[in-house]
Amino acid sequence: MTVTTRSSSDYRHPILEYIRQDRLPHIFCSACGIGTVLQAFANALRSLNFDMDRLVVISGIGCTGRASGYFESDSYHTTHGRAIAFATGVKVANPNLKPVVISGDGDLFAIGGNHFIHAARRNVDMLVLCVNNFNYGMTGGQMGPTTPDSAITVTSPDGNIEHPFNLVSVAAASGAVFVARWTALHARRLTKSLEKALQKKGFKFIEVVSPCPTLYDRYNRHGSGLDVMKRYREISVIRNFTDPMKAEIDYRTRIVCGEFVDTEKPEFTDLLASQAAELQKR
Amino acid sequence: MLTRQERAPIVPEEESNTKWRIVVNEDWCKGCGFCYTFCPREVLEKSDKFNTKGYYPPVATNIDRCVGCGLCEALCPDFAIHVEENEEHSKRGGK
Amino acid sequence: MQKAVLTGEMFTQGDIAAAEGALAAGCRFFAGYPITPATEIAERMAYRLPRIGGRYIQMEDEIASCTAVLGASYSGVKAMTATSGPGVSLMNETIGLAAMTETPMVLVNVMRGGPSTGQPTEASQSDIMQAKWGSHGDYEIIALIPSSVQEMFDLTIKAFNLSEQFRVPAFVLADEIIGHMRERLVIPHEDEIEIVNRKKPTVPPEEYLPFKAEEDLVPPMATFGDGYHFYATGLTHDERGYPVMDDETQLALIPRLCDKIRKNSAKITEAKTLETEDAEILLVAYGGESRTAMRAVKDARNKGMKIGLFRPVSVWPFPKEQLKEAAANAQHVIVAELNYGQLVGEVERVIRNEVPVHLIPRVCGSPHTPDDLMKEIRRRIK
Structure with missing residues (x-):
């Protein structure tokens, strides 16, 4: 039997050089998908041999908002919803930097929704990685902008009556040059998309559907986090370049995954630089 | 009580002549079950012993079947499992 | 290429003087949102910054403007925004974050009548307390009040210098009278303008503690991209910058954030x-x-x-x-x-x-x- 059990001090996981090891184990619940997403991101950095001096990981508030604190790079934890606005300041002030925003659905699309659509519209070079768990986890499982129709949360105890956002559709309509959706089960494909996005210039958006076994999935009787991952295996289909408007996301029927948008558009800080260069010649 | 840093590593169990070795950090495992559930080769199983936090980490009961695909590693939300090549195996000229 | 410091005399408006003061202080980033009676500052910056190697961006609201300024400041560029009371109401969230993460930044508030939309085109001085108490929690800021077009220029430079020295948000609290008044402005030669820059770490990255203060209660500030790989958070944090929720950490942090201004007030106050x-x-x-x-x-x-x-x-x-x-x-x-x-x-x-x-x-x-x-x-x- 070749299972080696080691204590933390001499444990050498290949991604750990990208992670603040003195902060592990992380705060996420058992079977929460955020950790898997963070690992996928670290794996993408590793396979690209990404220049860590140029990376700035930025997050907002919430469970996923804690992500920035785990990366061994420059990193900043903003107030609720403001990660993208901060990242815009970083990128415009120093275009050599590579801001990556990792945050949750409530942070990015409720309180931060305005910043999201406008950064996408401007096509500011940044990667936005959204862990969508359909509720506000850190505050105890309230409904949010992606909570599905009739889902139970502590603030929709009789079933959610609001129409949820389809995040990939919002991103595409706002002007993102790269848009993808995966579930936490698609860790490998997610890593590939992250690699692609990290090498592409402009506003990139990747949604990762993730279990929240402690709150959302428990209130909605989806079973354990493992059960939710099994359900993802049953219902997810990969349809690259499907129209994001039609990229269905329904736990009862199916979740359409894949890379939906991959296009080119002049990037904001490049445009700023070329305009400034012209003006300075005068 | 010993702290996490002070605790001595648990000595690896008997090595077999397999190409792959699965390394588990029991301290970090939160027992989600992703690794042994989604392993395509049924290499891993849930252990019958729990860790200090009360979670059941995985054990590789079928390491000979492991092809080193690393899915267990990729899915683990807690960075608590990874797959490495078994140097002993290479030294012995194994493929 | 235009000059950053327009040495000489001019007959101009207070808002323009604030913009020129910022440029003379080394400001190379402005993020803002249109609002009466501060818009002329943004307009001037939109025209001037790209011509002198800086960057102007008009954000989607004041929250974003102030947050982008923080991002720029952490990226090593002196940065500011300008607004009026209603804009400050929105920026207060981020002013708290700037105080907590000890971010140098300058905010010009050209005050108009309030509350709410109030009297957009009329003068007022009703944001004096807002500047100090606008965000939640215990913290300190610096606020300077100009009384002439010349002081709009001079005090904007001073606001940058103090903000850099103490790693704290600094306000220029102008009223609409000064913002829109036109009078003589004398801009000195570049070499005659005193410029203060933030302290940088002198230790190698592995020894750097981003929130460990020196004797003046101010920690040296690394910049994104310098290789220091630090983490900053609006949560209560220890010297490493890591969130820690215990009493000792809060007791070490919050009094210092206040005392770095209170105990250094002799170096800041002016009348x-x-x-x-x-x-x-x-x-x-x-x-x-x-x-x-x-x-x-x-x-x-x-x-x-x-x-x-x-x-x-x-x-x-x-x-x-x-x-x-x-x-x-x-x-x-x-x-x-x-x-x-x-x-x-x-x-x-x-x-x-x-x-x-x-x-x-x-x-x-x-x-x-x-x-x-x-x-x-x-x-x-x-």
Whole structure:
């Protein structure tokens, strides 16, 4: 039997050089998908041999908002919803930097929704990685902008009556040059998309559907986090370049995954630089 | 009580002549079950012993079947499992 | 390429002077959102910054503007925004974050009538307390109040310098009168302008503790991209920058954030006086209102009345010692301000019932006339 059990001090996981090891184990619940997403991101950095001096990981508030604190790079934890606005300041002030925003659905699309659509519209070079768990986890499982129709949360105890956002559709309509959706089960494909996005210039958006076994999935009787991952295996289909408007996301029927948008558009800080260069010649 | 840093590593169990070795950090495992559930080769199983936090980490009961695909590693939300090549195996000229 | 410092004389507006002051101080990033009566600052920056190697961005709202300024500052660029009271109301969230993560940044507030949308085109001084108490929690900021177009320029530079020195948000609290007034501005030669830059770490990255303060209670600040790989958070954090929720961490952090300003206040505070040495009645006024007060002092002195003027230039921290000195011989203190009583409370705290403190408030767009002030002076002089 070749299972080696080691204590933390001499444990050498290949991604750990990208992670603040003195902060592990992380705060996420058992079977929460955020950790898997963070690992996928670290794996993408590793396979690209990404220049860590140029990376700035930025997050907002919430469970996923804690992500920035785990990366061994420059990193900043903003107030609720403001990660993208901060990242815009970083990128415009120093275009050599590579801001990556990792945050949750409530942070990015409720309180931060305005910043999201406008950064996408401007096509500011940044990667936005959204862990969508359909509720506000850190505050105890309230409904949010992606909570599905009739889902139970502590603030929709009789079933959610609001129409949820389809995040990939919002991103595409706002002007993102790269848009993808995966579930936490698609860790490998997610890593590939992250690699692609990290090498592409402009506003990139990747949604990762993730279990929240402690709150959302428990209130909605989806079973354990493992059960939710099994359900993802049953219902997810990969349809690259499907129209994001039609990229269905329904736990009862199916979740359409894949890379939906991959296009080119002049990037904001490049445009700023070329305009400034012209003006300075005068 | 010993702290996490002070605790001595648990000595690896008997090595077999397999190409792959699965390394588990029991301290970090939160027992989600992703690794042994989604392993395509049924290499891993849930252990019958729990860790200090009360979670059941995985054990590789079928390491000979492991092809080193690393899915267990990729899915683990807690960075608590990874797959490495078994140097002993290479030294012995194994493929 | 245009010059960053437009050395020479010009006849210009307060808002333009603030923009030029910022550029002279080394500001190379501006994020803003249009708002009366501060928009001219953004307009000037949109024109000037790209021509001198800086960057202007118009954000989607004031929250984003202020947050982008933080991002730029952490990326090593001196950065500012300009707005009015309603914009500051939105920015207060991020001002708290700037205080918590010790971010140098400058915010010009050209004050207009409030609350809410109030009187967008009219003058007011009703954001004095908002500047100090706008965000939640215990923290300190710096706020300077210009009383002329020249001071819009000078104090914007000073705001940048103090902000860099103490790693704290600094306000230029102008009122609409000063923002839109046109008068002579003299811009000195570049070499004559004192510039202060933030302290940088001198230790290698592995030894760097991003929130470990030095003797002056200010930690050296690394910049994104320098290879220091640090983490900053709005959560209560230890010297490493890591979130820690225990009493000791909060007890070490919050008093320091306040004390780095309170204990260094002698290095920050500034006040101007006019004829205070023998003043039996001390007028206290600032910003546009102090121009009226200066005239009232001259008129009263011409009539043989012993009147003096105390004008706080730094309002936060408040120049307590300077006020005590100016009020040494006063029998009455009269505070004239363009609000319904804000700084008067701070004056009362310093005067401590030793002599009566009277308020002449004014809450409609135009300032007091010298006659309004004379009327109050005559009531008090017996």
